[in-house]
Amino acid sequence: MNRVIDQILPDLPYDNHAGTRTQCNANFNLKNNFQNVKGCLNVYTDGSKDDEGAGFGWAVTVDNLIVGECAKRVNLYNSVFQTELAAIGDVVTWLLNYIPLDNNRNVFIFSDSLSAIMALQNPIERSAEVQRCKGLINRLHARNRTVVCWIKGHAEHTGNELADVKAKEGAAGAPFHDIPAPLRVAKKAISDQMINFWQNSWDDVAGHRQTKLFIGTVTKEIHPIIIQLPRRQLSQVVGWITGHATLNRHLQIMGLSNDNWCRACKRAPETPHHIIFDCVRFEETRYAQLANQDYIYDDPDRGPLIRVNMDEWTLAERIMNLDNLVLILCFMKQWNNIFVN
Numbered sequence: 440m441n442r443v444i445d446q447i448l449p450d451l452p453y454d455n456h457a458g459t460r461t462q463c464n465a466n467f468n469l470k471n472n473f474q475n476v477k478g479c480l481n482v483y484t485d486g487s488k489d490d491e492g493a494g495f496g497w498a499v500t501v502d503n504l505i506v507g508e509c510a511k512r513v514n515l516y517n518s519v520f521q522t523e524l525a526a527i528g529d530v531v532t533w534l535l536n537y538i539p540l541d542n543n544r545n546v547f548i549f550s551d552s553l554s555a556i557m558a559l560q561n562p563i564e565r566s567a568e569v570q571r572c573k574g575l576i577n578r579l580h581a582r583n584r585t586v587v588c589w590i591k592g593h594a595e596h597t598g599n600e601l602a603d604v605k606a607k608e609g610a611a612g613a614p615f616h617d618i619p620a621p622l623r624v625a626k627k628a629i630s631d632q633m634i635n636f637w638q639n640s641w642d643d644v645a646g647h648r649q650t651k652l653f654i655g656t657v658t659k660e661i662h663p664i665i666i667q668l669p670r671r672q673l674s675q676v677v678g679w680i681t682g683h684a685t686l687n688r689h690l691q692i693m694g695l696s697n698d699n700w701c702r703a704c705k706r707a708p709e710t711p712h713h714i715i716f717d718c719v720r721f722e723e724t725r726y727a728q729l730a731n732q733d734y735i736y737d738d739p740d741r742g743p744l745i746r747v748n749m750d751e752w753t754l755a756e757r758i759m760n761l762d763n764l765v766l767i768l769c770f771m772k773q774w775n776n777i778f779v780n
């Protein structure tokens with residue numbers, strides 16, 4: 440999986456980890472029983488994200504004095520979870536430098552992100568960023584008893600409010616702190632690229648003239664629907680989409696019919712395309728199905744016919760979506776009623 444991502448996305452660093460077990464040794468307190476203990480380092484962290492920007496902030500206080508604070512911006516593709524976690528990782532890095540080695544002070548880290556705290560508690564985490572953060576906390580905890588506490592957000596705890604302000608400040612400006620993209624973003628980018636690749640191959644492949652009338656744009660969405668059809672119907676639908684149907688034109692090519700003319704109108708070769716878009720016998724069905732579409736027109740040379748102008752049947756229509764499936768099923772059913780016992 441990793442190698443595939445690296446090949447497809449050489450320029451997008453993403454957050455993934457093979458998943459070795461790493462324990463976070465700090466203590467955890469999820470009870471929201473906030474209290475300031477004298478002489479302790481109280482650390483407040485917060486992340487922030489909206490449509491404009493993402494960032495995080497933190498503040499460190501001792502006896503209600505601010506001894507350190509910070510605001511940083513991150514990539515817009517980073518998740519709120521990542522900003523919350525980055526805030527913790529960043530402040531712990533700062534603390535490791537700030538606190539003298541022999542200063543054995545208690546450290547309370549307050550975060551309002553339950554998901555970030557629970558990720559730190561979880562020994563098997565797939566995020567490399569979580570692993571890195573655990574490592575930093577473990578280093579801090581080795582010399583300063585560290586407690587990671589959950590604090591209710593927006594509940595007027597001064598420290599949390601301060602971190603919130605810093606986080607918003609971070610989201611709005613510099614300095615920049617680079618965090619790899621969440622795996623979800625990488626997966627989405629890969630999926631987009633694969634669809635692109637698929638579309639280009641489909642555009643480039645020669646032939647498949649009939650199928651391309653219905654499927655101009657590739658999509659994964661129709662498969663789960665189409666596969667649920669009863670077996671016979673499924674096979675017939677595929678036949679109608681691809682032109683490999685038990686209709687005269689295909690049957691003649693197969694040597695199974697003497698002529699290829701439409702049994703309904705005797706005016707054109709019998710193909711799914713003719714039946715759905717052109718055949719005079721199916722005007723009512725066509726009108727019922729497509730009346731409100733721009734590409735329906737009256738053919739002046741052939742009297743008031745309701746036909747589909749194929750020049751107007753644009754690429755946008757040629758998506759094998761639910762509407763088109765219903766369209767094909769509808770004509771197929773009508774055809775079967777008349778010509779298939």
Ligand SMILES: [Zn+2]
Pocket residue numbers: 701702703704705706707713714717718719720
């Ligand atoms: Zn016909």
